[in-house]
Amino acid sequence: MMEIEYEDILNRFRDFFLAYPDVSNPKYKTYIDEMKTTEKKSLDIDCDDILDYDPELYEAIVERPVDVIPIAEDALKSILLGEDVFVRFYNAKSEEIEIRDLRSIHVNKFIQVMGIVGRSSEVKPEIVEAVFQCQRCGHIQIVEQIEEFFKKPGICENPACGRNGPFKLLEDQSKFRDWQVLKIQERPEKLRGGRMPRRINLIIRDDLVELAKAGDRVTVTGILKTVQESTFKGKKTTFRKYIDVNSIRIEDQDVEEIKIAKEEEEKIKKLAQDPFIIEKIASCIAPSVYGYPDIKEAIAMQLFSGVLKELPDGTRLRGDPNILLVGDPGVAKSQLLQYASRIAPRGLYTSGKGTSAAGLTAAVVHDETTGGWALEAGALVIADGGIACIDEIDKMSKDDRSSIHEAMEQQTISIAKAGIVATLNARSAILAASNPKYGRFDRFKSFAEQIDLPPTLISRFDLVFIITDVPDEERDKATAKHILDVHRNAGEVITPPIDLELLEKYILYAKINKFPVLTKQASRKMHNFYVQLRKIAQDRDAPVPITARQLEALIRLGEARAKMRLSDKVEAEDAEAVIKLFKNTLFKVGIDPETGKLDIDVIMTGKPKSQRDRLIHLMDIISELDKGDGISLEDIIQEAEREGMDKNFVRRAIEEFKQKGDLYEPTPNKFKVLR
Known part of the structure; x- marks a missing residue:
């Protein structure tokens, strides 16, 4: 290690500033001239x-x-x-090091760390040079504030005073x-084996303040x-680490730290x-x-994602497909979610049972360091640019679920x-994954009746x-046979068709370099599929089978499938494949069990058109019977049964009318009737 001689170091920096590379x-x-x-x-x-x-x-x-x-x-000041x-x-x-690997040997050394901003405080003024006035003689003196704690003058510097x-x-x-x-905090993709992410405080000063916000991925250099x-008993023998930041750079959300040789x-x-x-x-999932x-x-398509678009008016069209798995107990939903979070270049897994709105989105918390309020990022912000897997989403409270809309x-x-x-x-x-409301699915009931999720949330899943x-x-x-083979050969790794490390880089390469656009053929196939399904609804009493939101979902999935092939174009084969996949899900979820017809309102509103029509008809019956003095439940049921309605349906409908x-x-x- 060279000796630190002020003039020598100063001249070296001056020469570097003025003569590098020649x-x-x-x-x-x-750059100095620009300053x-x-x-x-x-x-x-x-x-x-x-x-x-x-x-x-x-x-x-x-x-x-x-x-x-x-x-x-000082060398820069001498030039400027x-x-x-x-x-x-x-x-x-x-000098780059992971946050969890910072040790005592790194104290007072220049280091570089990478992480996600989990919390940001308000900006406060910090005193650098404190000017004091002696209250006895009026003498002014300056005390430089170098230490962490505020320093006052010991005695008055005025020789005629000299008081304390x-x-x-x-x-x-x-x-x-x-x-x-x-x-x-540490980046989720760097965590393995269920480790908790380590955190460290950064002290930011001068023109670096407010450069980064909660959720940003940053590369930081500074002094540990x-x-x-x-x-309350006194000072301890242990010390808390923090980084006195020299430089902070926000990483491009599309450029990952994984290097592709x-x-x-x-x-x-x-x-x-x-x-x-x-x-x-798909077999690697x-x-x-x-x-x-x-x-x-479908999960593979989600890992690759579609293309994010920003319109001239500032409107953003998302490119990431959202997927919901609803199934009976023991069908491996959680395993699929956990694996997807591990294989994604940037993935995060959480469970609805232990998740709050603040933990998912963002929260304003009291900052012990500053004594003020600070913004803290949640799981969806930390997973920005990747995939967030939410298991048992139905176990979250209604208020918490509404925060992710x-x-x-x-x-x-x-x-x-x-x-x-x-x-x-x-x-x-x-x-996301969810369980049926009553334990198992009943194929004779509609999808919306059997899931404890609001239609506003379900409709946002592609x-x-x-x-x-x-x-x-x-x-x-x-x-x-498959399960027994897995357990019998538990010591052996099930070899996927593609090495997972290579697949992770394959996904990353596609997300960075490929932005496929629809070909005329693919566009025509999606157009025809949409229009033909909509034709079903031309009859005034027919349910609406599909909306523009589902068409946008098809486009996203088509783009993602093209990325899987590292193609710059969404071809007709991509359109056909995603339409087939879409049909398989739509005709299971969006069917009205009473009529057997496709009705997108089962997903969009939670009620098929046939049920809505019956509710309207029942309300008309009640309105006709109510002459101002009220009407008994028996009379309502009797009249409704004449119209072919089940009395259990009538009771449920009346409760719904009361709630509304x-x-x-x-x-x-x-x-x-409330008129």
């Missing part, structure tokens, strides 16, 4: 350039940053002939700078520092030429789970609490799969 083409001299004509206060330095120019100087930055970085700023300028060192890849105060702080003459605390922990890129392109690539990728080819293919369609989280108003990105696909456990001898034999406020019950079993 005097005739000084890279940073150009003279703009209000920019920081000079960003690539650490690779320092390492290339002067390895000893780079080593000094890493080993003695507390001493060396201020000298670098001004104050309040900063030197920001970024791209210190050789009292002193008054003159705030209007003191020097302040902006100060903010961020808390970052410590502050002694204490209790040239050889791997060649493998990826070769793999895409396989005519059975779609089937092979939870290979230990037998069957479900349609569901696995905006995230599913607009892919943003809006929050306005405790004076904090913010909109966070939540551009993640949602894969695909809804019903998984029933129906005895079937051939399937049961195959399932039993269409009817009220002035005395037991006597009802009046």
